[in-house]
Amino acid sequence: TANCTCLDACQNPPKCSAAERKSESESSATTTTTMVVGDGVLNEDTCTCDCAPGWGGTSCDQVADGSSRMLAAVSCQAAMVVIDEGPTSPAKSKLYWINPSGTNFKENSFQVQCDMSSRGEGWTLMGNFDGSQSVTPSVYANGRDPDNVVNTDNGGFHVHACEKFHGLDGSDAELRSVVVRLTMGKVVDYYRPRGSTTLCEMLQSNDKHQW
Secondary structure: OOOOHHHEEEEEEEOOHHHHHHHHHHHOOOOOOOOOOOOOOEEEOOOEEEOOOEOOOOOOOEEEOOOOOOEEEHHHHHHHHHHHOOOOOOOOOOEEEEOOOOOHHHHOOOOEEEEEEOOOOEEEOOOOOOOOOOOOOHOOOOOOEEHHHHHHOOOEEEEEOOOOOOOOOOOOOOOOOOOOOEOOOEEEEEEOOOOOOHHHHHOOOOOOOEE
């Protein structure tokens, strides 16, 4: 753990894997039998756990339902899946925490509005636009007023930086496998990146999308 940036945490790092926690449980003096769930790996740069999809918490032993920064889901769809399988089903459209990167939840988790109205879908709101505001390619790249997401039911005018969504499809690469839904009043359109184009490249161009 020589690469760790916080010495105290590295001297007593969290047990991120189920195998580690099971071993600790079996070696303890308790006679209580518990089921060890959740899995992850220790990130030696941040001294935190990088949890497997569906899991969260400081030791990756809690269901990642998007209810808090520590329990951030990979996406709204991922949050919907675990909620719909649990006691609070069905998932409701509201503000959730997500962390598409799956790493360093303290730094990388952020809040988005999730549309859970269509069962099995779970749409992630990337931005809420105001016709009076100019939206340029740099806005998609850098984001604008992301904290406004908490101001109204759909979030006030805001745009999350497109790179924050890398990993939304479960991969470690830049986001390419994605469908974007554009709602303008009663008009709804769907489009996606063309070929090997990334989400960021598509949003900053006029000809790299496919309806």
